[in-house]
Amino acid sequence: MSTCITVNNLTKRFEFSVKDPKAGWFKNLFAPTKKQVLAVDNISFSVNCGERVAFIGPNGAGKSTTIKMLTGILFPTTGSMSVLGLDPSKDRKKLAYKIGTVFGQRSQLLPNLPLTDSLEFFGVMYDMTDDAIAERIAELINIFDLKSFIDQPVRKLSLGQRMRGELAASLMHKPEIVFLDEPTIGLDVVAKKSLRDLLLKINKTQGTTIFLTSHDVGDIEALCDRTMVINHGVVVKDMPTDELAKTFVSEKYIDIVGKNEFKMLPELPDGVSYVTKTPEKVTVGVDLKKLGVQSALRALLERFDVEDINVYNAELETIIRHIYERGRV
Amino acid sequence: MRELRLGCKIVSTLLKNSLQYPGRLLLDIVAMLSWCGVCLLLYRYVFTLNGGTIKGTTFDVVAWSMFLYFAFSTLRLRSLTKTITQDVISGNVEMLFNKPVSYLVYRFWWQIGEGMLSFLVIAPISVLVMVALLGVPTTMANWFFLATLPIAMLGSALLSLMFYGIFGVIAFWMTDPAPIQWIADKFVMVLAGSYLPVAFFPKIMYVLARFSPFGGTLILSQMPYTTWKTDAWMLLSVQYLWILILGTVLVVMFRIAKQRVSINGG
Numbered sequence: 108m109s110t111c112i113t114v115n116n117l118t119k120r121f122e123f124s125v126k127d128p129k130a131g132w133f134k135n136l137f138a139p140t141k142k143q144v145l146a147v148d149n150i151s152f153s154v155n156c157g158e159r160v161a162f163i164g165p166n167g168a169g170k171s172t173t174i175k176m177l178t179g180i181l182f183p184t185t186g187s188m189s190v191l192g193l194d195p196s197k198d199r200k201k202l203a204y205k206i207g208t209v210f211g212q213r214s215q216l217l218p219n220l221p222l223t224d225s226l227e228f229f230g231v232m233y234d235m236t237d238d239a240i241a242e243r244i245a246e247l248i249n250i251f252d253l254k255s256f257i258d259q260p261v262r263k264l265s266l267g268q269r270m271r272g273e274l275a276a277s278l279m280h281k282p283e284i285v286f287l288d289e290p291t292i293g294l295d296v297v298a299k300k301s302l303r304d305l306l307l308k309i310n311k312t313q314g315t316t317i318f319l320t321s322h323d324v325g326d327i328e329a330l331c332d333r334t335m336v337i338n339h340g341v342v343v344k345d346m347p348t349d350e351l352a353k354t355f356v357s358e359k360y361i362d363i364v365g366k367n368e369f370k371m372l373p374e375l376p377d378g379v380s381y382v383t384k385t386p387e388k389v390t391v392g393v394d395l396k397k398l399g400v401q402s403a404l405r406a407l408l409e410r411f412d413v414e415d416i417n418v419y420n421a422e423l424e425t426i427i428r429h430i431y432e433r434g435r436v
Numbered sequence: 437m438r439e440l441r442l443g444c445k446i447v448s449t450l451l452k453n454s455l456q457y458p459g460r461l462l463l464d465i466v467a468m469l470s471w472c473g474v475c476l477l478l479y480r481y482v483f484t485l486n487g488g489t490i491k492g493t494t495f496d497v498v499a500w501s502m503f504l505y506f507a508f509s510t511l512r513l514r515s516l517t518k519t520i521t522q523d524v525i526s527g528n529v530e531m532l533f534n535k536p537v538s539y540l541v542y543r544f545w546w547q548i549g550e551g552m553l554s555f556l557v558i559a560p561i562s563v564l565v566m567v568a569l570l571g572v573p574t575t576m577a578n579w580f581f582l583a584t585l586p587i588a589m590l591g592s593a594l595l596s597l598m599f600y601g602i603f604g605v606i607a608f609w610m611t612d613p614a615p616i617q618w619i620a621d622k623f624v625m626v627l628a629g630s631y632l633p634v635a636f637f638p639k640i641m642y643v644l645a646r647f648s649p650f651g652g653t654l655i656l657s658q659m660p661y662t663t664w665k666t667d668a669w670m671l672l673s674v675q676y677l678w679i680l681i682l683g684t685v686l687v688v689m690f691r692i693a694k695q696r697v698s699i700n701g702g
Contacts, residue, residue, distance in 0.1 A: 203536035
């Protein structure tokens with residue numbers, strides 16, 4: 108499998124002026140105090156063509172900055188990168204023909220006109236012939252099931268429909284990589300699923316590489332076979348998504364449904380703690396470094412009159428939270 | 437060729453967009469009628485008080501001079517500053533930075549497209565109204581005027597785009613560029629003769645109006661005067677020289693500005 112993205116020792120530092128209340132207006136205007144923020148700190152990674160990669164991290168971790176350097180919007184302070192053999196900071200226009208972008212919080216569509224106008228507009232922008240534009244629009248209508256709302260002005264579409272339109276617009280020129288920055292933000296569960304399914308479809312049928320940032324763990328679980336976690340500008344984890352859960356499970360969760368309502372809850376052994384408590388059900392967390400599952404179960408069965416019991420791993424969201432928290436320390 | 441195809445697509449798309457909202461066109465007509473109409477009524481009164489001529493200039497020449505300014509301004513090229521500033525402040529600039537187009541060229545076409553419907557509707561109708569009300573002064577009823585009109589219009593449009601583009605790109609450096617942009621805009625309005633006809637300017641301002649880029653953006657307002665026949669090529673040369681100078685400044689500024697982009701988000 109060939110490499111699509113290579114990043115070597117990439118760093119981005121933002122510099123901005125800060126108003127000094129003690130200094131006069133003249134100094135603040137002409138020689139303001141400068142402050143620097145290290146958004147991305149010497150990161151390196153590569154992505155193979157056809158991969159589906161999640162690039163995740165808490166707010167301010169550096170994920171959007173990285174994606175924007177990879178798409179040629181931002182210039183790196185130091186380091187090098189190559190996307191499809193091109194340097195995004197030098198070959199921005201050439202690269203734009205080969206990549207697509209969807210930024211969940213921004214729209215690239217023409218709000219007052221039907222979606223077809225936006226698609227035609229982008230077709231011309233990407234230097235496609237009129238025949239190729241018509242053919243591609245028909246194809247996208249079919250893939251994304253846009254027929255029912257293709258003639259409505261974009262501003263009258265639901266958020267889910269608009270995001271499908273955004274994705275279709277970004278794929279108009281058949282890009283080899285799609286960069287998505289929080290594409291499912293604000294969408295309901297049905298629209299989220301529909302968008303994830305579409306992304307999987309274009310990855311499987313057209314081999315499009317997907318590079319995604321999201322705060323939604325569902326996006327990562329449903330879509331990405333590899334997850335990179337970035338925090339404080341540094342890639343702290345880079346591994347297959349399913350292994351991420353296995354590697355970081357030092358905790359198990361046990362749901363206990365009592366035969367009768369719980370009135371008094373017993374004290375738990377060291378390594379086991381209550382997570383949620385209701386009269387019908389309690390959930391406990393087991394720290395596997397202190398206590399094995401078998402010992403924990405034995406201790407719980409001695410203390411509770413059990414109707415039903417369920418042992419499970421931490422959800423990916425919890426695992427990711429642990430990684431973020433560890434990074435903070 | 438590719439740029440031209442994209443430019444035509446932008447303009448035609450925006451024309452279509454403008455047609456969805458005829459209310460905007462109506463507002464432009466009202467603005468033109470009220471602002472230009474009031475100015476002309478006032479000047480007519482002043483000319484009557486002065487016995488029909490001021491500094492050897494008749495009312496119809498002054499009226500056409502002011503009218504040409506207002507007709508050209510329906511293209512709304514001065515809004516380019518606001519558009520670029522909003523792109524920078526909102527971070528929307530990133531949506532265009534990852535497209536295979538030059539941001540500035542795209543915004544130039546966009547601005548032309550935005551005002552095209554108003555210009556295409558208002559300018560011809562108001563020319564007919566002016567002809568019906570005032571007739572055509574002899575300074576305009578000749579081949580030289582008609583031949584130089586498209587050159588001066590193209591120059592005015594290009595210089596306006598460069599000029600207002602520079603004041604838009606300033607937003608990459610300043611958090612709130614509005615005061616500077618406001619001052620620059622008012623300089624253009626004054627020196628182009630929107631308040632007081634250029635012919636009545638005191639000497640220093642008259643020189644500024646003719647040779648500075650402020651007045652040069654709206655050289656059209658100098659065309660109805662008798663001096664146009666003798667000064668046209670000199671004024672047009674100055675205008676095109678400013679296009680070259682400001683164009684270079686804009687390109688250099690934008691190259692530096694691109695590296696200063698910072699986008700919200702981690």
